[in-house]
Amino acid sequence: MTRPMMLARRGLLGSVLAAPALAQPGWPDRPVRLVVPFAQGGPMDAIARLLGDHLQRAFGQPFVPEFRSGAGGNLGAQQVAQAAPDGYTLLVTIDTVMTVNPTLYPRAGYDAVRDFTPLGLVARMLSVVTVPPALPVTDIAGLVALGRQRPLTYGSAGIGVPAHLYGEHLRMLTGAQLEHVPYRGLGPAVTELLAGRIDLVVALMPGVAQHVAAGRLKALAVTGGARSAFMPEVPTLAETIAPGFDTGTWFACYGPRDLPPAIAAGLVRELAAFSASPAMRDRLAPLTFEPASAGPEELRALQARDAASWARVIREARISVE
Known part of the structure; x- marks a missing residue:
């Protein structure tokens, strides 16, 4: 085989190897x-x-x-x-x-x-730690301090859902007295939060973003390892009370x-x-x-x-x- 032919063959092989992976022929039909x-x-x-x-x-x-x-x-x-x-x-x-x-x-x-x-x-x-405006705290450290003084109630959409797990994780991380109140869905929990009948909800962002923007709820912290582009002014749990928290x-x-x-x-x-x-x-x-x-x-x-x-x-x- 001549050198030009060898180079051409190598070039063809290289292009095949560099090509993106293709799905199995005939799938999906x-x-x-x-x-x-x-x-x-x-x-x-x-x-x-x-x-x-x-x-x-x-x-x-x-x-x-x-x-x-x-x-x-x-x-x-x-x-x-x-x-x-x-x-x-x-x-x-x-x-x-x-x-x-x-x-x-x-x-x-x-x-x-x-x-x-x-x-x-x-x-x-990301999820957001949210509280009603009347709760006398301005940041997540204040919430934890208040929760160490007296019990605070937090709502969720039921047993084992993210809002419940985040609430328990927060309780375990901080020693705050947090009592779980389950509802039939996140909507009812947020409604109770807006009315001030519970103290906080750690809610997925779509469930509370409009209320935070309108001032009907206060956002104290977000989950995840970095701030959210949708609430850049709200600090993360990792940079405040829970270093390394990246969930x-x-x-x-x-x-x-x-x-x-x-x-x-x-x-x-x-x-x-x-x-x-x-x-x-x-x-x-x-x-x-x-x-x-x-x-x-x-x-x-x-x-x-x-x-x-x-x-x-x-x-x-x-x-x-x-």
């Missing part, structure tokens, strides 16, 4: 189900529909959100865990299904590590275990493209989603870290739903 383990409405609905739109444009077939609520997200996760690993059933989920439920529900019906193929992180959302709500996509590598590679590529897309960021911003991207191994590590953290909170606080 029919609609793909995006199982959402909660009811329609709220952040999960929004992220699933936006992601479905992006994937449909990328792969030329509909990616249709299918809402399968029940048991704190367990029923939807079970459905994907038991699905054929053919790329036609995927899970779009909030972090708690993979990090909280395995400890909170001993009989969840799936193994969050063994039964899924992690594909990628697509967005984050927020995240949204990710998984397939069943043993998803074919070629299909997984194509999805990983497009999930990263979704997170990086300026158009998608513009559509996510009004909902206070923060763009986030992580590949399969990073997602696996994040899941393991948060699962260990929440397991400790659940056990020490003796939280049980069964």
Whole structure:
């Protein structure tokens, strides 16, 4: 073989190796189900529909959100865990299904590590420590000091939801006297907070952002390791009373275990493209989603870290739903 031919062959091989991973030939040739383990409405609905739109444009077939609520997200996760690993059933989920439920529900019906193929992180959302204007505190340190003097009540959408877990975590970190008051949804909890009948809620940002902006609630701190672009003036728990605190709500996509590598590679590529897309960021911003991207191994590590953290909170606080 002549030197020019050898160089040409190497160039061709290099271009093949450098090309982006392609999905398995022939996939998808029919609609793909995006199982959402909660009811329609709220952040999960929004992220699933936006992601479905992006994937449909990328792969030329509909990616249709299918809402399968029940048991704190367990029923939807079970459905994907038991699905054929053919790329036609995927899970779009909030972090708690993979990090909280395995400890909170001993009989969840799936193994969050063994039964899924992690594909990628697509967005984050922070929670906000909020109090009514009449509560005599101006910052998170003042809230903790008040809670050490007398009991404070905090609301949530029920046992084991993020607002409950954050409240218990805050109690454990600070020694404040915080008493949990569960409601049937975050809306009723925020309504009671606005009326001053409870003292605080650690709420996902969309549930309280408009009330904070209008002065009807005070935002004292946000979760996560960095300040939110949506409330840049509000400090984090990490920079105030809990150094190193870096926990927020995240949204990710998984397939069943043993998803074919070629299909997984194509999805990983497009999930990263979704997170990086300026158009998608513009559509996510009004909902206070923060763009986030992580590949399969990073997602696996994040899941393991948060699962260990929440397991400790659940056990020490003796939280049980069964």
